[in-house]
Amino acid sequence: MTQNLADTSRSTAAAPTAVTTAVANAGESRGWWREAVIYQVYPRSFADSNGDGMGDLPGIRSRLPYLRDLGVDAVWLSPFYASPQADAGYDVADYRAVDPMFGTLLDADALIRDAHELGLRIIVDLVPNHSSDAHEWFQRALREGPGSPLRERYHFLPGKGQNGELPPNDWESIFGGPAWTRTENPDGTPGDWYLHLFAPEQPDFNWENPAVADEFRSILRFWLDMGVDGFRIDVAHGMVKAPGLPDLGSHDQLKLLGSDVMPFFDQDGVHEIYRTWRRILDEYPGQRIGVAEAWTPTVARTANYVRPDELHQAFNFQYLGTHWDAGQLREVIDVSLDSMRPVGAPSTWVLSNHDVTRHATRFANPAGGTQIRTPGDRELGLRRARAASLLMLALPGSAYLYQGEELGLPDVTDLPDEVRQDPSFFRKAGQDGFRDGCRVPIPWSGTEAPYGFGPTPGGPSWLPQPASWAELSVEVQSGDPTSTLELYRSALAVRREHPALGAGTEVTWLDSPEGTLVFRRDSAEGSFVCTVNASAEPVRIATPGRIMLSSADAVGTSEPKDGAVDGWTVLAADSTSWWAV
Ligand code: NOJ
Numbered sequence: 001m002t003q004n005l006a007d008t009s010r011s012t013a014a015a016p017t018a019v020t021t022a023v024a025n026a027g028e029s030r031g032w033w034r035e036a037v038i039y040q041v042y043p044r045s046f047a048d049s050n051g052d053g054m055g056d057l058p059g060i061r062s063r064l065p066y067l068r069d070l071g072v073d074a075v076w077l078s079p080f081y082a083s084p085q086a087d088a089g090y091d092v093a094d095y096r097a098v099d100p101m102f103g104t105l106l107d108a109d110a111l112i113r114d115a116h117e118l119g120l121r122i123i124v125d126l127v128p129n130h131s132s133d134a135h136e137w138f139q140r141a142l143r144e145g146p147g148s149p150l151r152e153r154y155h156f157l158p159g160k161g162q163n164g165e166l167p168p169n170d171w172e173s174i175f176g177g178p179a180w181t182r183t184e185n186p187d188g189t190p191g192d193w194y195l196h197l198f199a200p201e202q203p204d205f206n207w208e209n210p211a212v213a214d215e216f217r218s219i220l221r222f223w224l225d226m227g228v229d230g231f232r233i234d235v236a237h238g239m240v241k242a243p244g245l246p247d248l249g250s251h252d253q254l255k256l257l258g259s260d261v262m263p264f265f266d267q268d269g270v271h272e273i274y275r276t277w278r279r280i281l282d283e284y285p286g287q288r289i290g291v292a293e294a295w296t297p298t299v300a301r302t303a304n305y306v307r308p309d310e311l312h313q314a315f316n317f318q319y320l321g322t323h324w325d326a327g328q329l330r331e332v333i334d335v336s337l338d339s340m341r342p343v344g345a346p347s348t349w350v351l352s353n354h355d356v357t358r359h360a361t362r363f364a365n366p367a368g369g370t371q372i373r374t375p376g377d378r379e380l381g382l383r384r385a386r387a388a389s390l391l392m393l394a395l396p397g398s399a400y401l402y403q404g405e406e407l408g409l410p411d412v413t414d415l416p417d418e419v420r421q422d423p424s425f426f427r428k429a430g431q432d433g434f435r436d437g438c439r440v441p442i443p444w445s446g447t448e449a450p451y452g453f454g455p456t457p458g459g460p461s462w463l464p465q466p467a468s469w470a471e472l473s474v475e476v477q478s479g480d481p482t483s484t485l486e487l488y489r490s491a492l493a494v495r496r497e498h499p500a501l502g503a504g505t506e507v508t509w510l511d512s513p514e515g516t517l518v519f520r521r522d523s524a525e526g527s528f529v530c531t532v533n534a535s536a537e538p539v540r541i542a543t544p545g546r547i548m549l550s551s552a553d554a555v556g557t558s559e560p561k562d563g564a565v566d567g568w569t570v571l572a573a574d575s576t577s578w579w580a581v
Helices: 018-025 057-062 064-070 105-117 136-144 149-153 210-225 270-283 299-306 326-343 378-394 423-427 467-472 484-497
Strands: 037-041 074-077 094-098 121-126 180-184 190-195 230-233 289-292 348-350 398-402 516-523 526-533 539-542 546-550 568-571 575-580
Touching: 057 064, 057 105, 064 105, 064 484, 094 105, 094 210, 105 121, 121 210, 136 149, 149 210, 210 270, 270 289, 270 299, 289 299, 299 326, 326 516, 378 484, 378 516, 378 526, 378 575, 484 546, 516 539, 526 568, 568 575
Parallel strands: 037 074, 037 398, 074 121, 121 230, 230 289, 348 398
Antiparallel strands: 180 190, 516 526, 526 575, 539 568, 546 575
């Protein structure tokens, strides 16, 4: 099943090209990832080159100049591997092959090379907690029946009860229902059960089995040899399970995820895996990185994943889960910086991804978590989203953007049931199941769907786009100084230029009225102040410096007289501004 590049007469294990090395040298001295802005591409929904309604690698490749011009440093690609797509590609059947719906390995190779030529790094998704049930190992394990050594690579266990009719323990799937599915023996009789923390089509690997660890070391090398600059590690907290797979003793386990250490998540044993992987990453030139998708109860536990001999970054989901509230934002910023400082890793910041309601819609609604089903007050949501993005990009460390947020896209909350594909939608009772709303293909141009996502007006897209998205396309927003796209472009340009932005570990909070945040960042070459008004009313403050950028146009200032003493500024409601000092 593995595709290869043999027909090109090039070895997949070729030494890094000159281009790769050139990209790698940029920012090498201080660690490029310490301040990188990393843009998440969801391949199904970014750009469709062949008009089949599904995004693909050649489509992404054709849009790389857009990403370079936007001003990001790296691109993280969600999975494009061979997969039956039971969980939109997070069910991998072959870790060394590109799914035909996305292209070929040659397309992946061309994409990586083009990106490097444009000065963009490429991070690929690695899914080591589970495979697809279509993976060759799992299929053989089923075929060969009890006693097959392939079964040792997953968690196959006899059931409880008189006839093994009950699951081996009480663990629940994140997508709803039991985390176990019973197999049928090759002779047709009911057999053992296998563990799947997600969908039944995603059996969990048994990381106690050396063949699993060996295989993933080899997969890492395969993609590093292809030239990728790093890996986003899916369910990075999940691979190691507590010995004996003990019962949890309670139901509704999903609710405990944010607060307790579970026997299947965040076990200390995972860290040994990352120490091994770090040694492999460090063997390669150009600072290849690992990024943990680790849902842990606290940022302090997240910091364990980025100790100096482990991974480089971890997503800051506590930040993502914080509502638009000055007090809560200040607290999560402080806790994040304080937690990362002892391990020397950069804090990361993220507002949206392919698993949560887009922040323009979260902030349009009253506080209510990361899965929101109502459109809320769209104008309010956009205003806050723009302000939240400018705040995020002003913080010390690395920031993650999710495709389409630079267009201010809202979630699509009214997708008809028949087009939905999120597996948890069909299993109910688990994770909310409405993730398709943030996965709708993005609008590029034109007045008719798929708005340049695919080549033909009127052509298909795997999820329908709202008619209102014609007004939000890249084409419409480009060159309009009031657009969200131009706000992002300006912010990323200023972030690159200003010496006090980007990497760092400190912010200095300045006194400010209730409902606002004002912080300063200093460098030897200049200082920077960020003002945030998270309240619904305009707020007057002393002008902190020279305005560089603002998320709202209603910032009134009077010129500072004699050193800013008499200068004042009115911060618009729900706005963020950047100041040079
Ligand atoms: C996290 C991914 O982001 C999500 O999309 C996926 O469903 C689960 N991991 C399972 O792989």
